[in-house]
Structures are given as C-alpha cells and as structure tokens.
Amino acid sequence: MFQKILIANRGEIALRVLRACKELGIQTVVVHSTADSDAMHVRLADESVCIGPPPSRESYLNIHQIVAACEITGADAVHPGYGFLSENAKFADILAAHNITFIGPSGDHIRVMGDKIEAKRTAKRLGIPVVPGSDGAISEEKEAKRVAAEIGYPVIIKASAGGGGRGMKVAHTEADLEVALQTARSEAGAAFGDDAVYIEKYLQKPRHIEVQVFGDGAGRGVHFGERDCSLQRRHQKVWEEANSPALNAEERSRIGGICAKAIADLGYSGAGTIEFLYENGEFYFIEMNTRLQVEHPVTEAITGIDLVHEQIRVASGGGLSVRQEDIKFNGHAIECRINAEDARTFTPSPGTITHFHTPGGLGIRVDSGVYSGYKIPPYYDSLIGKLIVHGRNRVECMMRLRRALDEFVVDGIKTTLPLFRDLVGNPDIANGDYDIHWLEKYLAKGE
Structure with missing residues (x-):
C-alpha cells in the first residue's frame, strides 16, 4: 500500500479522496493555488503545497509544479480526482518516468479512450454496441x-x-x-x-446511461451497475440516479456483463465509466471516461463499496477486492449537483457563503468542501457540493430527497437548489419519465 498520496485537485473531490486516504491510514499531500489557501482540503491534509496563482493553467494544470510537489514531499502516488489532469496521458507518463504511481489507467488507455474516434473503434472491437x-x-x-x-x-x-x-x-x-x-x-x-x-x-429521445467498471490490469474486470444521467443542460449532467428507472434487471445484467468483459479484455486498470445512449431497448456507446466520475457516490450508495478505496487498492497492486458475484444492488440513490449559479439563468455566482447548513438523517450524504464564511472563487467550476440520497426504493428516495432539499441552506450566493426543489415535485421526474432533452425543454418553458 502507498505511504503518501498527493491529491492533484481541489474542492469536494479533493476532500473526498483525502477522507479515503485517512481511512486507509495513508498520509496525504494536497496542492493548491493561492485562491484556495483557505479551502477545507488544505486545512485537513497532512501537508499542503502552493503550486501557483489562481488560473488553472498556472496551478492545477501545471504538471511541472505538481511533480515537484511530489518530489519535495516524498509522495509515492498521485490521485487526480476528476477534471484537470485526470485524463491527461502525458501526466500519467511523466509520473511513471519519476517512479510515482498514477492512480488511474495507463497513459496508453487514456489516449485511446480520449480520442472519440479511436474509442469508438476500440469499443466496437471489444463487442460494445456503438451508434x-x-x-x-x-x-x-x-x-x-x-x-x-x-x-x-x-x-x-x-x-x-x-x-x-x-x-x-x-x-x-x-x-x-x-x-x-x-x-x-x-x-x-x-x-x-x-x-x-x-x-x-442522432437519436430522438434517448436516455444517457453509464456503466461503472473496474479492471485490475491483469485480465479481470467487474461492473458496479449503471447510472442514469439523462437530466442534463447543455450536455452537462445535473441529476444522476442509480439504478436507472428505465432499465430492468435483465438489461442491467446484459450491458454490465458486456462492459466488464470489455474492460477485462482491454487489460484496463482502475476505475472507468462506459457511457451509452439508450433508446428502444438498445444501447449505443458514446465514450469512455478513464477516471472517477462526479456522480460516483450514487453507485457507492447502492453497492456499499467505496470506489476510491478500490482505486487505491488496484493502483497499489492489490487487485480488485470483489468478484462480480459479490456486488449486490441495494435500493435507489439520487445525486443533485449543487452549483454556485442562478437557478434559472445558470449565471455563475461567486462570493462569500454567509451561512451553510447541510441536511442530515438516514440515507443522506453531502460531499462538499465549503463552509460558512468560505469565499467561492470565480476561477473554477461552479460545483459547490453534491447531495446524495439513498432509499430502499425510488419512491422512498424521492421523499427523502424532497425533505433533504428543504433542509439545505446556502446563504450569501445564488445556487441551483431552487431548481432541484422544483424538479423533485415534477410528475415526469417522479415517474422517471425523462430523456436527455427533457430538462432543457422544461427550462425553456419557464423563460
């Protein structure tokens, strides 16, 4: 197992990875820009290194500075989170050249899946249905x-x-x-x-279905079920569910089995997500993300398996901790991405959070790196937190989500919380009857 992991990211995902490291007894190093010097992950890490000014290209995308931080602190592995350098093959290669483990797939696999045309060819060769x-x-x-x-x-x-x-x-x-x-x-x-x-x-009314997969790099692969990410605005996911309201157990097993076999045949190592459009009972591959997804907590909620723990285990050479038959799906989970944006116009709303109160109770999880008095910087993605709710079934999950949204308080800036309070009461959402175009049509009606 690793002795010290450097977390090359910021915000809620940096804090999420930090927590997993602490649970595994691994020392943590975080990097940060000058704009993030008071961020929660910086406060909680064992060590922190400032790597540059606010612009991402001069800090979180600065490979030279991140590698230098690894060498200064003695970190033997890097977890990239999502975004920034998480799917940068050059970064993975450079770390390998410095004998630092990249907690993710090989640079070659990142390259293949990062090129949409080559990814489609590879998927077709591996037996994955394509558009x-x-x-x-x-x-x-x-x-x-x-x-x-x-x-x-x-x-x-x-x-x-x-x-x-x-x-x-x-x-x-x-x-x-x-x-x-x-x-x-x-x-x-x-x-x-x-x-x-x-x-x-171009499919007319598809859903966006993605399958969470893991490979051990030595010919074994498993899937952790699917997520439904159909509620999107400008191709950006807003609300995610596991399992999908549109699939039955047979379809879930079929597409999951195809994806797990493909990952095994590819010799892939670590976490990945194979994304599909789904229409009229058919799946069509669109891309593969070679990293942890923003929406991974809904999969953790229904499987009870910590995916970051699994990433670290696989990257350290420990292999997969579970076999396919060990993975069971329990209940239903929904994640709402809460952004520092106006709920109708989606205009960014940086500024100081004057009061921050998260909901609690059975089945409630909030992944966020903000707190009362924290100043949202204008330089980065507007995501300030994720509300994840789990219930024994979708009806219970929706009821619990409605209650949790009512308890959630973020004062001082505008957020997308009002949008989710509207959505949770909509009959189409309640019935699970929506596609990838639904949200934009809904928003257009309100203008």
Missing part, C-alpha cells in the same frame, strides 16, 4: 453527405477530441449539413486544438 456513424474523421462535405444518407437523418457531428458539448452540431436535413460541419470543426479547433470531427446517428 451507427462514420468509421473515422470526416473532412469533406461530400463524404459527410454520403455517411448521413447511409445512416439516415438527423445526424450529429462531434469533435473527436471533444467534451462538454463543444464541437457538437445536429443536422436534421442535408441542407443543414454543410453549416453544421463547418461550425463543429471551427468550435473543435478553437476549444481543443484539433478540428477532427465525426458523424453519428
């Missing part, structure tokens, strides 16, 4: 028209190196295709430095 579309990058309008005619309109054009909805455009007819292609390539080039795009069939 019909182009076999590779599309560069010419003529080729785009041929592929679109073959798979049928509407189609979606996506950036190969993309994420977060950037470089994505929908074409409903051939007349739309030229502009959509040019716009997607332009956005992809500006956002990612790579204007390669590909085309897929």
Whole structure:
C-alpha cells in the first residue's frame, strides 16, 4: 500500500479522496493555488503545497509544479480526482518516468479512450454496441453527405477530441449539413486544438446511461451497475440516479456483463465509466471516461463499496477486492449537483457563503468542501457540493430527497437548489419519465 498520496485537485473531490486516504491510514499531500489557501482540503491534509496563482493553467494544470510537489514531499502516488489532469496521458507518463504511481489507467488507455474516434473503434472491437456513424474523421462535405444518407437523418457531428458539448452540431436535413460541419470543426479547433470531427446517428429521445467498471490490469474486470444521467443542460449532467428507472434487471445484467468483459479484455486498470445512449431497448456507446466520475457516490450508495478505496487498492497492486458475484444492488440513490449559479439563468455566482447548513438523517450524504464564511472563487467550476440520497426504493428516495432539499441552506450566493426543489415535485421526474432533452425543454418553458 502507498505511504503518501498527493491529491492533484481541489474542492469536494479533493476532500473526498483525502477522507479515503485517512481511512486507509495513508498520509496525504494536497496542492493548491493561492485562491484556495483557505479551502477545507488544505486545512485537513497532512501537508499542503502552493503550486501557483489562481488560473488553472498556472496551478492545477501545471504538471511541472505538481511533480515537484511530489518530489519535495516524498509522495509515492498521485490521485487526480476528476477534471484537470485526470485524463491527461502525458501526466500519467511523466509520473511513471519519476517512479510515482498514477492512480488511474495507463497513459496508453487514456489516449485511446480520449480520442472519440479511436474509442469508438476500440469499443466496437471489444463487442460494445456503438451508434451507427462514420468509421473515422470526416473532412469533406461530400463524404459527410454520403455517411448521413447511409445512416439516415438527423445526424450529429462531434469533435473527436471533444467534451462538454463543444464541437457538437445536429443536422436534421442535408441542407443543414454543410453549416453544421463547418461550425463543429471551427468550435473543435478553437476549444481543443484539433478540428477532427465525426458523424453519428442522432437519436430522438434517448436516455444517457453509464456503466461503472473496474479492471485490475491483469485480465479481470467487474461492473458496479449503471447510472442514469439523462437530466442534463447543455450536455452537462445535473441529476444522476442509480439504478436507472428505465432499465430492468435483465438489461442491467446484459450491458454490465458486456462492459466488464470489455474492460477485462482491454487489460484496463482502475476505475472507468462506459457511457451509452439508450433508446428502444438498445444501447449505443458514446465514450469512455478513464477516471472517477462526479456522480460516483450514487453507485457507492447502492453497492456499499467505496470506489476510491478500490482505486487505491488496484493502483497499489492489490487487485480488485470483489468478484462480480459479490456486488449486490441495494435500493435507489439520487445525486443533485449543487452549483454556485442562478437557478434559472445558470449565471455563475461567486462570493462569500454567509451561512451553510447541510441536511442530515438516514440515507443522506453531502460531499462538499465549503463552509460558512468560505469565499467561492470565480476561477473554477461552479460545483459547490453534491447531495446524495439513498432509499430502499425510488419512491422512498424521492421523499427523502424532497425533505433533504428543504433542509439545505446556502446563504450569501445564488445556487441551483431552487431548481432541484422544483424538479423533485415534477410528475415526469417522479415517474422517471425523462430523456436527455427533457430538462432543457422544461427550462425553456419557464423563460
């Protein structure tokens, strides 16, 4: 087991990883920018190192400074959390060159799955169902028209190196295709430095289903069930559930088995999430995230397994602690991402939290690094906390969530709490009857 882990992140995920390390008896080092000197994870860590000014590129994305912090403190492993350098193959390679363990997959696997086109080819080879579309990058309008005619309109054009909805455009007819292609390539080039795009069939009313997987790097793989992440705004997840209200036990077992076998065959090590669009009983691969997900707590709630403990165990050479038959699903869990944003306009709302009170009681978990008097900086992601609620079934979970939202108090800034209080009372949400377009249509009605 590791002696000392450096946590290369900030906010609630840094605190989440820190807690897991403490439970395992591992010393912790956190890095921070000057803007985060009073953050909770900095206060609680065994050691902290300031690695630069507020801009991420000069601090949390500064590989040189993070490696130097490892060497100064004697950290023998790095946990990247999510975001920042968590899916940076170069970072994983550099750590390996310095004999520091990256708590995650190999740089090669990060590269393969970070390229959307190569990821799709790999998924297809591993027996994972994929969305019909182009076999590779599309560069010419003529080729785009041929592929679109073959798979049928509407189609979606996506950036190969993309994420977060950037470089994505929908074409409903051939007349739309030229502009959509040019716009997607332009956005992809500006956002990612790579204007390669590909085309897929655009599904009309799909759900976003993702499967949590783990590999030991030596040919074993397991799945921890699925999460439903269909409630999204601009391709950003807002509300996540486990298990999905849309799947039955047979479908869950089928897609989980496919994903676990694929991870084993790939020789993958650590945590990963295989994401699908799901429509009319069929799953279509869209991407794989080679890291811990923001929404991992709902999986922990229904399985009782600490996924960060599992990450650390696998990275240290201890292998998986569970076999597939050991993983049981208990009840239902929902996570609400609470952001420092206006609940209607989603305008960021940095500032000082004058009062912070979290709900409690059976089945309630709050992952947050903020506190009364904490100043939300304007430089980073607006997530300030996650409310995770677990119940014996979805009905109990929803009732408990409603109560927990009423107890949650964040004063001094605007948050998205009012949005969740609206959603928990909506009949469609109560019935689990929603798709990836539902939330944006709901928000548009209120404008």
